[in-house]
Amino acid sequence: MNKTDRLLAIVLELQRSGTLRAEDLAATFETSQRTIYRDIQALSEAGVPIVGSTGIGYSLMEGYFLPPLSFTIEEAVALLIGTDFVETKFDSRYRATANTSQAKIEAILPDKVLDEVRRIRGITKVADPNEIGISRMEKEFLVQLRQAILQMTKVEFRYAKKSRFGEDVEPTRRRVAPYGLILINGYWVLIAACELRDAIRHFRLSRISDLHETGEIYEVPAEFNLKDYSPVDDRHLLIRVHTNLRLAEQIKESNNFYLEDIQVEERGLIVTFRVRQIEDILHWVLSWGSDVVVLEPDQLRQRVREELENMLKRY
Template identity: 55%
Template sequence: MNKTDRLLAIVLELQVRQVVRAEDLAARFETSVRTIYRDIQALSEAGVPITGTTGTGYSLMDGYFLPPISFTIEEAVTLLVGTDFIEQRFDDDYRDRAQSARRKIEVTLSDRVRSETSRIRKSLRLLDPGKQAGLSNERENFNKIRRAISDGRKIRFHYSKKMTDSTESRHSERTAAPYGLVLVEGSWMLIAQCDLRQDIRHFRLSRMAELIELEERFERPAQFDLGKYSPLDDRHLRVCLRFDYDIADKVKESNYPYIEEVKEHQDGLDVVLRVRRPDELLQWVLGWGANVIVLEPESFRDRIREEARKILERY
């Protein structure tokens, strides 16, 4: 990165963040702290109102905002493809805003950049970013939850889930404080503090019904960071499969989320998966038909045999 680009990037960092230390800027732009000092001085001499406090960092004076800047072709494509994704995967409000943002971005582009950006975008396609058949309920819940997060209010909903413990109902009413929304494998998940479980739980939006926003308010804990949040891994069941060599590439390209190890050899492709319960793998394994066998555990081999027997009886 040359000096001009770095100076602009520093202003953008200061504009986004309230206070930034010289050490953090040096790490961000892979340069020395002394160079950052010189850059700050150069910006100040150019009229950018930067204030610095020893031991705290640098900040922009209130009211200063960088004028509109031009986008490169690659930057414009990145932003516009992002609006395409939001339009397809978010709720109606965000879809409208994505369309509005796209128009504003396109207005700022020069004729050459706009033409080239349009050409490149036509060569890209977001194929099946979500299961269109089930989007209506998911989108409706997404909209309600997003508003509840914005309002800082709890929500109540009916939730259906297949349970391994037969003593628990498969349908339950939950009250929860919504902390955030995460897109996982094409499906939206809610991360929330559940009143029933008195702990953080994950809920698929597609499994929610009769969702309402409550008057009761909540405050998300200051230490909770959705970007760094990682749920406890409770996948303790190890399953080993062997696939025919002819479909090894297809199995690897499936990017199945539970796969932990893959080993290719002359007899085929050995795959190790780790799950909470065998039912999570049943449909996926059966989908490969006779091209896969279960090596272990024996209980899962028996389950596959039982399902195969039931299928044969239906035919």
């Protein structure tokens, strides 16, 4: 990043974050603190009202904002594709906001840039192979949950899930402190502290019903950060199967969440999965028919035999 770009980026970072120390800025822009000191001086001499406090950091004078910025073609395309995504994946309120945002962005683009942006958007499409559609009820839940998260109020709902053997079980009543919402493989998922399980749990919105706020206030733990959050990986069961070499590309392209490793041998492929339970991989194995042979564990081999026997009884 050259000096001019870095100076602009520093102002944007201060405008976004409020107060930052020299060492924070140095880490962000991968430069030395001495360079940051020189940059701050250059900005001050250029008329940018930066306030520095010893031991606290730098901030912009209250009320100061950068004038409207011009966008490059690439920046405009990124923003407009982002509005397309919001329009299809969020609730009605944000769909409307996406439309108005798109209109505002297009309104400030020079004609030459706008023509090129429209041409690129016309030949570009973001497609989700796992697209399943979001129901009207889920979109309503998005509104309720987003409001509860912003107000930090607990919610209650009924939650339906599958048993270890893939069967429906009786929904349970949950009371949770909602921490955030994540879109995973086309599904909206609520991350929340569940009172029933006394731990952070994930709840797919498509399995939620009878949702309402309780009015009870909660506090998010200081150590929790949704951006950095990742669930504990509890996939401890190793599965190994043998298959034909001709299926290599198909298996890779299947993008199976549990796929761990593929080894090519003379007799074929040895594919390793890491799962939580046998049922996580059972249907995948059965879908390949005789092209896939389970090597281990014996528990999975037995479950495959049982399923095949049950199928034979039906025919």
